[in-house]
Amino acid sequence: MSKRIEVRDLNVYYSKFRAVEGVSLTIEPRSITAFIGPSGCGKSTFLRTLNRMHEVIPGARVEGEVLIDGDDLYGPGVDPVLVRRQVGMVFQRPNPFPTMSIKENVLAGVKLNNRRISKSDADDLVEKSLRGANLWNEVKDRLDRPGSGLSGGQQQRLCIARAIAVSPDILLMDEPCSALDPISTLAIEDLMEELKKEYTIVIVTHNMQQASRVSDKTAFFNIAGTGQPGKLIEYDDTNTIFTQPNVQATEDYVSGRFG
Ligand SMILES: Nc1ncnc2c1ncn2[C@@H]1O[C@H](COP(=O)(O)OP(=O)(O)O)[C@@H](O)[C@H]1O
Numbered sequence: 004m005s006k007r008i009e010v011r012d013l014n015v016y017y018s019k020f021r022a023v024e025g026v027s028l029t030i031e032p033r034s035i036t037a038f039i040g041p042s043g044c045g046k047s048t049f050l051r052t053l054n055r056m057h058e059v060i061p062g063a064r065v066e067g068e069v070l071i072d073g074d075d076l077y078g079p080g081v082d083p084v085l086v087r088r089q090v091g092m093v094f095q096r097p098n099p100f101p102t103m104s105i106k107e108n109v110l111a112g113v114k115l116n117n118r119r120i121s122k123s124d125a126d127d128l129v130e131k132s133l134r135g136a137n138l139w140n141e142v143k144d145r146l147d148r149p150g151s152g153l154s155g156g157q158q159q160r161l162c163i164a165r166a167i168a169v170s171p172d173i174l175l176m177d178e179p180c181s182a183l184d185p186i187s188t189l190a191i192e193d194l195m196e197e198l199k200k201e202y203t204i205v206i207v208t209h210n211m212q213q214a215s216r217v218s219d220k221t222a223f224f225n226i227a228g229t230g231q232p233g234k235l236i237e238y239d240d241t242n243t244i245f246t247q248p249n250v251q252a253t254e255d256y257v258s259g260r261f262g
């Protein structure tokens with residue numbers, strides 16, 4: 004429950020193209036880390052390597068190390084399916100399974116992992132996960148209705164419920180609020196504050212206010228030009244990144260001068 008992530012000199016390639024170069028950083032448990040930087044600098048690419056999700060893209064591969072509480076994520080014999088249970092992912096567009104009910108959506112990850120579960124355990128897990136995602140009160144009377152009938156903000160919280168139902172240690176979120184209205188965005192931000200008591204959370208965000216509101220640490224990525232790899236420019240306490248960054252490019256980005 005809630006683990007440390009250590010990345011050592013990570014390069015990510017799409018076939019011959021190096022999309023991300025030389026990233027090293029350590030992310031502490033029970034914290035929220037924000038990845039910021041201009042479009043195309045490799046934030047999503049790097050995030051996906053933290054649960055081996057990039058491996059579903061043909062030609063995508065990494066060099067370097069990712070350690071989760073000291074265990075090599077890319078070590079021999081490590082099963083990527085188990086990795087993705089330990090390190091959950093929430094995407095930009097809420098993606099509940101459209102033909103499944105709210106309840107089935109919450110249980111989808113658990114069933115995918117072939118875990119046998121009794122009816123009453125399933126009901127408990129559904130309630131616990133929906134409560135954890137701050138959605139229970141809104142949906143408890145319609146658990147058998149389709150997940151796709153919920154509002155965008157509710158669907159995103161349903162996806163978070165699905166992610167936490169498998170008891171991950173780490174939650175990755177790639178621009179989880181970019182398709183949501185401001186009220187739903189604040190609801191997700193409040194939820195992240197709650198979740199960080201139990202999980203290591205990493206979010207990609209384009210929203211500077213969001214990064215400064217919710218995160219403890221911020222990593223600024225940048226790219227020198229088209230076709231160049233994205234690099235980690237500066238990584239520090241969020242307050243430092245937004246008020247006294249050490250690198251000019253960080254200052255320019257957080258003050259809105261480019262990107
Ligand atoms: N599936 C893919 N196949 C090939 N190249 C990709 C793929 N996904 C992203 N890229 C390239 O990798 C670079 C980084 O992209 P991405 O990680 O999406 O950046 P960001 O999330 O910071 O906007 C870009 O040049 C992008 O075109």
Ligand SMILES: [Mg+2]
Nearest residue numbers: 046047048207
């Ligand atoms: Mg992205």
